[in-house]
Amino acid sequence: MQRPVDHPRDEITRVMQRIYGYRMTTTSGGNLSVRDDNGDIWISPARVDKGNLTRADIVKVRPDGSTEGLHPPSSELPFHQAIYASRHDIRAIVHAHPVALVAFSICRSTPNTRLFHQAHFVCGKVGFARYALPGSEQLGANIADAFRDGCDSVILENHGVVVGGSSLSHAFDRFEGFEFAAKTLVKAGQLGTVRYLSDEQLAIAHSRRTDFGAFAPPPATSDERELRLQLRDFLHRGCRQRLFISTEGSFSARVDNDSILITPSGKDRTSLAIDDFVLVCGDQAEAGKQPSRATRSHQAIYRKYPKVQAVVFAHPVNATAFSITDSRFDARTIPESYVFLRDVGRVPYGIQHTGDTRIADFVSDVSPAAILENDGVLVTGSSVLDAFDRLEVLESTAEAVINASTLGEVAAMSDDVIEELGHAFGLASE
Helix, strand or coil, X not given: CCCCCCCHHHHHHHHHHHHHHCCCCCCXXXXXXXXXXXXXXXXXXXXXXXXXXXXXXXXXXXCCCCEECXXXXXXXXXXXXXXXXXXXXXXXXXXXXXXXXXXXXXXXXXXXXXXXXXXXXXXXXXXXXXXXXXXXXXXXHHHHHXXXXXXXXXEECCCEEEEEECCHHHHHHHHHHHHHHHHHHHHHCCCCXXXXXXXXXXXXXXXXXXXXXXXXXXXXXXXXXXXXXXXXXXXXXXXXCCCCECCECEEEEECCCCEEEEXXXXXXXXXXXXXXXXXXXXXXXXXXXXXXXXXHHHHHHHHHCCCCCEEEEECXXXXXXXXXXXXXXXXXXXXXXXXXXXXXXXXXXXXXXXXXXXXXXXXXXXXXXXXXXXXXXXXXXXXXXXXXXXXXXXXXXXXXXXXXXXXXCCCCCCHXXXXXXXXXXXXXXX
């Protein structure tokens, strides 16, 4: 794991801005902390606007209990101290009140993270802590008991959630993944029975490896530089719009017949720079970089469909809800959805993890999108913009259909309407 070099004040400020910007906490809610090697705890302050937090607002709490800062520390400091005392491997804590996890907390249950391999891997062991007065020693004891039992992500009864990690970025990844799982389960519950992954299925994804040789590419052409810029900008936009989560999802673009640019493995998608994307040519990848573990699947699609210029694997909440149930996604709901997406297929679980070429059989020039069972969605496009646009339409359509299901029966457009659209927009048939 990369050695942290940012000051805890800056880490806390940056992560809180992200949590608040994603509407995963409120102005007055939530707190973050980082523990230094010397035992100092850096923590967000009490009663300070989380939307305007600055590095000067962060409070240092020494091992003897004395403090340094402009404000008093968060009133939840006791449970941060209790967690650190119970788990020496935990170096950072995130506590907040994201709406889906709060929904679980007030139903006194925990999300089953086996819906999706990355959520299960990132969130670690999930636990539950009984209610006690916020800020009390008893609450700290209840939470510490759950962490002492090996839990990494803990639902607080009628309160919210606490997660711990080896760094603040690691704790945030857990927090985001946990809320993603909770949101997806809430949405999927409106569609049908949720399908969870077995130990064997989880192992398929976890053991996936992508081995490439290394090469030193020539100086980047202007076309490659433009593609790097587009991939960065649209990936960042997708993260802001919650079409991607920080720890998962891949986006690629064709450079030429033999080469693609693709997201790296193991890097936060929200902070990728243009030089982080990996140039892959055949069985070789740009020296010093590790391409996405989905690279072989991307390559298979490009080889089969010369017209495809961009490929996206992503995990937007509403579309992913379809992927964890047997409910069929039907794009024949509004004209835009059908024109952009056509008939959306479904990929059986695990094919995208095997590294063979079968994944390319589930999309085509006239069927550019597919639902991946228990793994989000796959979208292709004639450009980076086209692929991103289709991803947006896919997620918007999925959300509209889920919302409509609470109002009444979802009515798809008739065959006559579909035929009319085909003639009007010049849609090719299979």
